[in-house]
Amino acid sequence: MTTRRRARSPRGAGEILAEEIIEAAGELLVEHGDDTAMSIRAVANRVGVTPPSIYLHFADKDALLDAVCARYFARLDDQLAAATEGIDDPLDRALKLGLAYIRFAVATPVLYRVAFGKPADAAHPSKVDQVLAASAYTRFVDTVAELADEGMFGHDEVNEVVLELWAAAHGVASLMLAKPGLGWGDEFVRAESMLKAVCLGRALMSGHADFRDPATARTWLETLRSR
Template sequence: MTTRRRARSPRGAGEILAEEIIEAAGDLLVEHGDDTAMSIRAVATRVGVTPPSIYLHFADKGALLDAVCARYFERLDAQLDAATEDITDPLDRALQLGLAYIRFAVATPVLYRVAFGKPADAAHPSKVDQVLTASAYTRFVDTVTELADEGMFDHDEVKDVVLELWAAAHGIASLMLAKPGLGWGDQFERAESMLKAVCLGRAVMTVNAGTRDSETARSWLMTLRSRQDGERS
């Protein structure tokens, strides 16, 4: 393939070129389904520069892939922001954060798989992990903290609830991508129901610690159901 020649960039255009490189690398990922075809040479050809021009901005393919994943998480955060912009109720916001996360993942399956497929190092977090922590993860933490302020959860449970909600959204998204024909509903009804179950189920466990035991939980729920049936009759 012949490299498309690029006109000499004016001074100060380095950031623009870096953005074009990241976009081109992301496009190659999406087109080929993984990073095998995302070589420095292929990216240079796509952008219209020589491979050494890529190395001025990214040390190697791994660094470029990190930049693509970090950009993906920035866009995920933007989607979460847009989906919850006017939602003041923290429970509704928590559910919409989870749904927006799932919708974005389903709409961007290749980048989702690549971005979340990179192993994290808790001791030495990469730029990718830092971007995710400072954006999408912080939104979940802030929202669940508001729910704790209302009394739905204890404050020392916030990190646990965030992890459970995030794991639920991530698991649902992964399963929807792997098994799209399981009856998820056109408007993601099943996903919303599952996220509600996680939030409300954890709230019940917080209010009634005894429900952590299976037999106690079953007895407690049967009592509530009997009372509800009595009120309806």
């Protein structure tokens, strides 16, 4: 275990110490693969301070974990922005957002698992929830709203479609992490196919209420194939 020697901090350096604590906690998470080894004492040793110094910034281990994961998801917004830069078509952008989300999760499995390892409290949103609401979720909402403007979905369906798209991306990412040998294909081709199915399938059901009936949908597909 690495222990840093730390000189006495100058007055006003509390924010710097908090950043070092978050960084050290994140390092421990990644090194050990889960949060079992990320105790307050272990983080204090890594930073080079005493455990009470940690508690001045974070009430307990859960609060520190929340801060670490919030920092992690703040980086996701940069990845989403880069993946969709210059893409004007909202459908293409929606798919790129979903794929960027999946790639980010697969590239950082430990932090992703920890971030979603505990149930959310709707009455008291965590820092992770706040970061997602202000970044990734907003990007999905804005893009799906553009699709609604084009008539692909109803404007009253935007939040539903966003939830379904996010659920698909999260489900694919979680399954890729848990079962990497299932044949996902190079460049996430299977993940992209599933995201397209969600977007286009939802658009069909939105525009044609009869398609919600399996028999009607099957008849329509058979007619389409016969052409």
